[in-house]
Amino acid sequence: METSSIYAVETKDLTKIYMPPSGIRKVLMRSPVRENILAVDSINLQVKKGEVFGLLGPNGAGKTTLIKMLTTLLRPTSGSAHLAGFDVVRQEDEARKVIGLVTGEERSFYWRLTGRQNLNFFAGLCNIKRREIPQKIDQVLDQVGLSQAADNMFYSYSSGMKQKLSIARALLNEPQVLFLDEPTKSVDVIAIAEIKRFIKELANGEQKRTILLATHRLEEAEELCDRIAIVNKGRIIFCGTVGELKKTLGGRDQYLVVTNGIDKAGCKGVSDKYVLSNTMIENPGGNGTIEFSFSFANGSNPLSSVLNDIIAAGGTILSCEKKERRLEEMFIDIVSGDRN
Amino acid sequence: MIFNKLLTFVTRDMHIELSYRFAFAMRFVNILFSVASFFFISKLLGRSANPYLAGYHGDYFAFVLIGIAMTSFQSTGLGAFSSSISGSQSQGTLEAMLVTPTKLPVIILSSSVWDFLFTILNILIYLVVGTLVFGADLGRANIPVALVVLALTVLIFSGLGIISASVIMVLKRGDPVSWLFGSTSSFLGGTYFPIAVLPVWLQWIAYAFPVFYALRAMRYAVLNGASLSMISGDLLALLLFAVIIMPLSIFAFKQAVRIAKIDGTLGTY
Numbered sequence: 001m002e003t004s005s006i007y008a009v010e011t012k013d014l015t016k017i018y019m020p021p022s023g024i025r026k027v028l029m030r031s032p033v034r035e036n037i038l039a040v041d042s043i044n045l046q047v048k049k050g051e052v053f054g055l056l057g058p059n060g061a062g063k064t065t066l067i068k069m070l071t072t073l074l075r076p077t078s079g080s081a082h083l084a085g086f087d088v089v090r091q092e093d094e095a096r097k098v099i100g101l102v103t104g105e106e107r108s109f110y111w112r113l114t115g116r117q118n119l120n121f122f123a124g125l126c127n128i129k130r131r132e133i134p135q136k137i138d139q140v141l142d143q144v145g146l147s148q149a150a151d152n153m154f155y156s157y158s159s160g161m162k163q164k165l166s167i168a169r170a171l172l173n174e175p176q177v178l179f180l181d182e183p184t185k186s187v188d189v190i191a192i193a194e195i196k197r198f199i200k201e202l203a204n205g206e207q208k209r210t211i212l213l214a215t216h217r218l219e220e221a222e223e224l225c226d227r228i229a230i231v232n233k234g235r236i237i238f239c240g241t242v243g244e245l246k247k248t249l250g251g252r253d254q255y256l257v258v259t260n261g262i263d264k265a266g267c268k269g270v271s272d273k274y275v276l277s278n279t280m281i282e283n284p285g286g287n288g289t290i291e292f293s294f295s296f297a298n299g300s301n302p303l304s305s306v307l308n309d310i311i312a313a314g315g316t317i318l319s320c321e322k323k324e325r326r327l328e329e330m331f332i333d334i335v336s337g338d339r340n
Numbered sequence: 341m342i343f344n345k346l347l348t349f350v351t352r353d354m355h356i357e358l359s360y361r362f363a364f365a366m367r368f369v370n371i372l373f374s375v376a377s378f379f380f381i382s383k384l385l386g387r388s389a390n391p392y393l394a395g396y397h398g399d400y401f402a403f404v405l406i407g408i409a410m411t412s413f414q415s416t417g418l419g420a421f422s423s424s425i426s427g428s429q430s431q432g433t434l435e436a437m438l439v440t441p442t443k444l445p446v447i448i449l450s451s452s453v454w455d456f457l458f459t460i461l462n463i464l465i466y467l468v469v470g471t472l473v474f475g476a477d478l479g480r481a482n483i484p485v486a487l488v489v490l491a492l493t494v495l496i497f498s499g500l501g502i503i504s505a506s507v508i509m510v511l512k513r514g515d516p517v518s519w520l521f522g523s524t525s526s527f528l529g530g531t532y533f534p535i536a537v538l539p540v541w542l543q544w545i546a547y548a549f550p551v552f553y554a555l556r557a558m559r560y561a562v563l564n565g566a567s568l569s570m571i572s573g574d575l576l577a578l579l580l581f582a583v584i585i586m587p588l589s590i591f592a593f594k595q596a597v598r599i600a601k602i603d604g605t606l607g608t609y
Contacts, residue, residue, distance in 0.1 A: 074604045121348055
């Protein structure tokens with residue numbers, strides 16, 4: 001099913017407020033929601049067809065709420081969302097035909113059925129013709145490397161195998177948009193590598209699926225995503241490529257100069273002269289070797305002058321190393337900045 | 341397409357049921373013991389129950405067999421939908437089903453098909469064991485009329501079951517509908533005894549429960565071979581219950597889904 005929209009996922013002022021129950025429901029049930037909670041706040045998102053888009057954010061940022069609204073499991077309070085052109089509220093049946101969902105939740109299968117029986121059931125729900133189901137199941141099992149274990153009971157699967165089966169299930173209806181909500185949450189490094197390989201294959205395959213990946217693992221987003229959005233407190237606080245994020249925050253690479261022949265006071269003088277930020281001066285061995293760590297303000301880089309002044313003050317440069325900022329550090333900076 | 345979906349759900353439930361083989365076998369052993377118990381109770385009562393059972397040829401054993409059969413359908417209708425919802429919520433499979441192109445009403449209705457099929461199998465075994473092993477006399481049964489009564493009964497109790505599932509979807513536990521109709525109707529409806537033995541004021545309350553009309557109509561159809569016209573009063577009452585309950589159940593279910601989707605509690609339990 002194809003539509004004319006150029007965006008696979010598009011939201012306009014999408015908002016979700018969880019409200020405490022009222023009336024008779026307030027008396028009959030205890031809700032965890034005591035007051036209005038703004039979980040998603042006017043999110044505007046445009047994900048192009050074939051794009052791998054990362055949703056990053058701390059716990060409780062609103063990523064899962066956003067995905068639940070996009071996958072029709074949760075009704076937005078206001079705003080709109082379209083999947084391949086279909087409104088997720090008004091055309092939810094059509095929207096569900098173009099999506100696949102993989103969560104980090106192991107409990108979404110029948111534990112007393114085999115992997116194949118589970119897929120057989122969900123294939124039936126995906127309107128796949130009965131005669132085509134066995135072939136389709138073999139195909140997706142092969143794709144995720146679970147063919148050998150297909151006839152084992154689901155409860156005997158390892159966490160990695162369960163997650164692979166979840167991906168296989170999401171591929172049954174050949175979705176245009178694949179939502180991956182923390183797919184590597186509880187799996188080991190080998191399974192993580194395999195899952196990342198599937199995602200790359202899906203993104204680069206003939207069908208060029210759109211993938212929306214919500215994750216805590218920043219290196220995963222850096223490796224897999226064309227663009228990312230950082231979500232905090234229900235709002236998007238950054239949207240762009242990882243390169244753009246680095247550019248935005250990139251003037252603050254950290255330098256580590258190891259020197260001797262100059263004391264802490266000398267280094268402090270240099271630091272004060274150039275107004276260096278994030279400065280740390282340590283004398284780790286107590287043997288006269290000083291580790292002088294600093295970064296420059298955005299746009300300036302007087303490294304040569306700093307080194308010359310250390311030498312002029314009697315110091316010897318033993319090493320000088322530029323430490324490029326990791327995505328994780330930038331993520332912490334941007335989220336902390338938003339919190340402050 | 342709908343048939344394929346039904347088949348998909350039945351296949352799933354059959355595989356799960358058969359994976360607990362011992363429990364599956366024990367169900368049928370239990371039926372044998374249950375039928376045998378009522379057979380000997382009927383021997384104990386002997387002719388003493390006859391004045392109350394005159395309208396049913398005085399055979400308590402056949403009377404109670406029909407009562408058990410109908411109560412089983414009532415229990416299935418009342419419980420299958422809500423247990424399908426709460427089971428899927430606690431297993432975590434409900435949300436996985438809801439992101440497929442299958443609509444929620446189809447999921448709920450299809451999830452209960454196995455329960456109804458299994459109930460039919462149970463009832464058939466009850467009746468076969470009751471007639472062939474213990475000699476219950478069901479020879480006068482008017483099967484087409486009995487099927488009409490059964491269809492109306494299943495419709496009414498499925499409606500009540502859908503209302504019950506709606507309550508479960510929103511409140512998660514504690515369902516007044518099943519409690520009201522499940523616990524009171526076997527007493528007031530006359531599953532194990534004719535309501536003529538009850539005080540008059542209790543008999544009046546019994547008239548408010550559909551199970552009373554369902555049981556009486558079914559017993560007349562099976563034990564007396566009654567025609568449609570002979571039980572038209574009971575059929576009319578059942579039809580009236582169905583006309584009221586079915587639209588109410590659809591409304592309640594739509595509201596429950598709307599509330600759960602707004603609250604974000606569709607998959608929680």
